[in-house]
Amino acid sequence: MRRALRTRARKKVGVKTPGKRHVTKIRQEKHSYEKCGVCGHKLNKPKLTSIERRRLPTTKKRPERPYPELCSPCMRIKIKEIIR
Amino acid sequence: MAVIEVGRVCMKIAGREAGKFCVVVDTPKDGFVTVTGPRQITRIKRRKCNITHIEPTRNIFNISEGSDDSAVEKAWNASGLIEKLKIQVPTKFRQKKESKE
Numbered sequence A: 001m002r003r004a005l006r007t008r009a010r011k012k013v014g015v016k017t018p019g020k021r022h023v024t025k026i027r028q029e030k031h032s033y034e035k036c037g038v039c040g041h042k043l044n045k046p047k048l049t050s051i052e053r054r055r056l057p058t059t060k061k062r063p064e065r066p067y068p069e070l071c072s073p074c075m076r077i078k079i080k081e082i083i084r
Numbered sequence B: 001m002a003v004i005e006v007g008r009v010c011m012k013i014a015g016r017e018a019g020k021f022c023v024v025v026d027t028p029k030d031g032f033v034t035v036t037g038p039r040q041i042t043r044i045k046r047r048k049c050n051i052t053h054i055e056p057t058r059n060i061f062n063i064s065e066g067s068d069d070s071a072v073e074k075a076w077n078a079s080g081l082i083e084k085l086k087i088q089v090p091t092k093f094r095q096k097k098e099s100k101e
Helices: A050-055 A072-083 B069-079 B091-100
Strands: A010-016 A022-028 B008-012 B021-024 B032-036 B047-050 B054-060
Antiparallel strands (some): B008 B054
């Protein structure tokens, strides 16, 4: 496999052809779902490849509220602590 | 203990306006309340809000039920809470105040 294709975003899959040959196919992998920094629950964001993420504007990749890296229950706990 | 009632200063804890101060304007009913910033001071618009998305503070204003935004704005200016709570007034309304003076 040539050097440019040896990244972790691509996986090698071994395939057996009808002519009884072994061939390696290359497949693009998507990253896993993003998780909350505090509790580890899944965030409501889609899975994006790096190219799709580069082309989208910032406001379409996060929610429009404070602490967008946390899930909403964890954000409410954090704001309550600020008042008290 | 702080209770949600007319004139109570609260902070919103959910949604786009989370982390900002607001004032309760009418009595709670069916789990909902009308709330206003007003918009010239805290950027919160006058609308309905769920009680569970509000956290009351120790401060309370002496306003009547159903009062409009100008009465609430007078209460804010008279109380001196804008500096104490470190509220950043939006710049376009700040310039209007300076030109009036």
